[in-house]
Amino acid sequence: MACVTPVRRLDGRDVTTLEGLPGPDRSAWAGALVSSGGSQCGFCTPGIVMRLAALEGPVSDDRLDQSLLAHLCRCTGWQTIREAAHAVLDATAAPRPGARDLDAAAARAALEGGVPQRVGPDVVLGDAGFADDDAPAAALVAVPDGDGDYAVADTVAAARTAAGKVQGRSTTVPLGHPVALPAGDWALTLATTWVEPAYVEPDASWCIPGGEPASPYRNGGAFGGKRHSPVVDDARRLADELDRPVRVLWSREDVVRRSPKRPPVGAGIAADGTGVLRVGISGGPVDDDRWAAVVRSVGAVAPGLTLEQVPVDGPPVSFDLRAAVWAEAAVLAAAVRLAPEGRSGDRVPVVGIPVEVVGPGGGRAVVCCGPDGALDIEVAAGPVLDAVVLRSYAIGAAHQALGWVGSEGIAVDPDGQVQDLTVRSFGILQARAMPAVTVRCGDGEGSTPVNGSDAVFAAVAAARWLADGLAPSWPTDRSGAGRR
Numbered sequence: 001m002a003c004v005t006p007v008r009r010l011d012g013r014d015v016t017t018l019e020g021l022p023g024p025d026r027s028a029w030a031g032a033l034v035s036s037g038g039s040q041c042g043f044c045t046p047g048i049v050m051r052l053a054a055l056e057g058p059v060s061d062d063r064l065d066q067s068l069l070a071h072l073c074r075c076t077g078w079q080t081i082r083e084a085a086h087a088v089l090d091a092t093a094a095p096r097p098g099a100r101d102l103d104a105a106a107a108r109a110a111l112e113g114g115v116p117q118r119v120g121p122d123v124v125l126g127d128a129g130f131a132d133d134d135a136p137a138a139a140l141v142a143v144p145d146g147d148g149d150y151a152v153a154d155t156v157a158a159a160r161t162a163a164g165k166v167q168g169r170s171t172t173v174p175l176g177h178p179v180a181l182p183a184g185d186w187a188l189t190l191a192t193t194w195v196e197p198a199y200v201e202p203d204a205s206w207c208i209p210g211g212e213p214a215s216p217y218r219n220g221g222a223f224g225g226k227r228h229s230p231v232v233d234d235a236r237r238l239a240d241e242l243d244r245p246v247r248v249l250w251s252r253e254d255v256v257r258r259s260p261k262r263p264p265v266g267a268g269i270a271a272d273g274t275g276v277l278r279v280g281i282s283g284g285p286v287d288d289d290r291w292a293a294v295v296r297s298v299g300a301v302a303p304g305l306t307l308e309q310v311p312v313d314g315p316p317v318s319f320d321l322r323a324a325v326w327a328e329a330a331v332l333a334a335a336v337r338l339a340p341e342g343r344s345g346d347r348v349p350v351v352g353i354p355v356e357v358v359g360p361g362g363g364r365a366v367v368c369c370g371p372d373g374a375l376d377i378e379v380a381a382g383p384v385l386d387a388v389v390l391r392s393y394a395i396g397a398a399h400q401a402l403g404w405v406g407s408e409g410i411a412v413d414p415d416g417q418v419q420d421l422t423v424r425s426f427g428i429l430q431a432r433a434m435p436a437v438t439v440r441c442g443d444g445e446g447s448t449p450v451n452g453s454d455a456v457f458a459a460v461a462a463a464r465w466l467a468d469g470l471a472p473s474w475p476t477d478r479s480g481a482g483r484r
C-alpha cells in the first residue's frame, strides 16, 4: 500500500503496520503464508497481511481478490496468498503441511529465484532484510537526477527536491512492436513489445567509504533485473568521493526509466521448426560471450531457429531477465508443433493439449490449458527439496507468463523514452484475472536439483498463446490487468 498511497493522504490519520497486530495474529498469518508458499521475496507481504487481516471470515475468493486490487505481488501469482487467507479467516481452512526443512525450502527458492533466498516467518513479517534496511542512520542520500548522475542531500526529501521530481504516470502512447518480422513464408510469426520485469523492491544500495556496497537484492532475485544494477558501483563511488556513508535510492520512476527490460522480438518459424528470431538490442552491441550464451540456450530448446540482433531505440534490455530469448524460442517451437493449419491470428484456439518445454538447464514442464483458462502444470526439476516452494514458484511463473502473453507491456515513445512509469501501467494480471492453477511436482530423471519455474514460464506462455489462437503479437488482451 505504501507504494500507491501518497503520504499527504495520511495527514491526521493513524497508521497501523504489521508490527501493530496482536502477536497471535502475526503468528497466524506468518504460519499460513509460510505453509502455503504465499510469500517469496516478501516485499509485498506485510501490506497484504494488513489488508487481509481487516477482513472477517469466512471469505470468498471474489472478496479476497477485491481486497487485493490495491496490491501488487509480482512473485507468487496470488493463489497461494488466497490459500493462506482462507487458512486464517475460514473455519474450513485446509490442513497445513507437516514439519518442513526450511533450509531445503530456501535451497529450492534460491534455484528458482537465482540468488540466495530465505524461507520462513521472518520473511512474511518483513524482516528478511531488504537492501536499505540496515543503512547507517547518518548516511547521505543519493537519488538520480535528470542528467544521469545523482542529487545528494542529508534526507530523502531534500535529495528528491534537489533532483527534481519525475512524475509517475500511465500514458496514452500505444504499445509498439519495435522489431520487424523476418522476411519469409512462415507457419507462425510473433512480435513482442518492451516488458518491465516489475520487481517490487526498487533498486537500492549503500556503502561506507572504502567499504563493500550492500546488495540490492537481499531476498529476492528480481527475476534477474538487478543482476548488474548500477546502484552498487554508484554507492561505492559516491561514498568514496564524499568520504561519507551514502545510500543510493531509486524511486519506482527511476527503476522504470533506467532498469533493463525484456528484449522485444520479431520472429517467424516454419512448420519444420526452422526460422529466424530477431532480438531488439538497445544501447550498443552485445558482448560476444554473452551473445554466444544466448545462442546456446536457444539452440538447446529450438535448434532450427537462427538468432539475429536488431538495433532498436529504447530502454536497456537484459538477457538476465527470466529465460529471456530462450523462452521466446521455446514458445515458438512448442506452438508450431501443435498449431493447426492456417496463418497466425487466424486459427481456432487450441486447448486441452499438453505443452512440454524442457529448459536449457534440464527443468521440464508440461502444461495443459483448459477451456476455462485453468492451468494444469507438471514440473520436474530434479530432487524437489520442498514441494511448497516449488509449487509457489511454478504458480508465480504461470502468472508472469499469462501476463507476458496477454496483458503486459510498457509504452516507449519514438525517441526511445519509457512513457509508462507506474506499477499499475505495466499490465500485470490482478488477482481476479488469475485462473485456477494445479501443480504437480515430480523429481524427474536428474539427481541434481535444477530450476523448474523457467520451463513452467515458457510452457504456460505457449499453452496460453495456443489458447488465444496464436495471435501474431503480444500482448493479446489488456483487459484482465485492470490497467489504469
Ligand code: FES
Residues within 6 Å of the ligand: 038, 039, 040, 041, 042, 043, 044, 045, 072, 073, 074, 075, 076, 200, 220
Ligand atoms: S512476494 Fe510478493 S512481490 Fe515478492
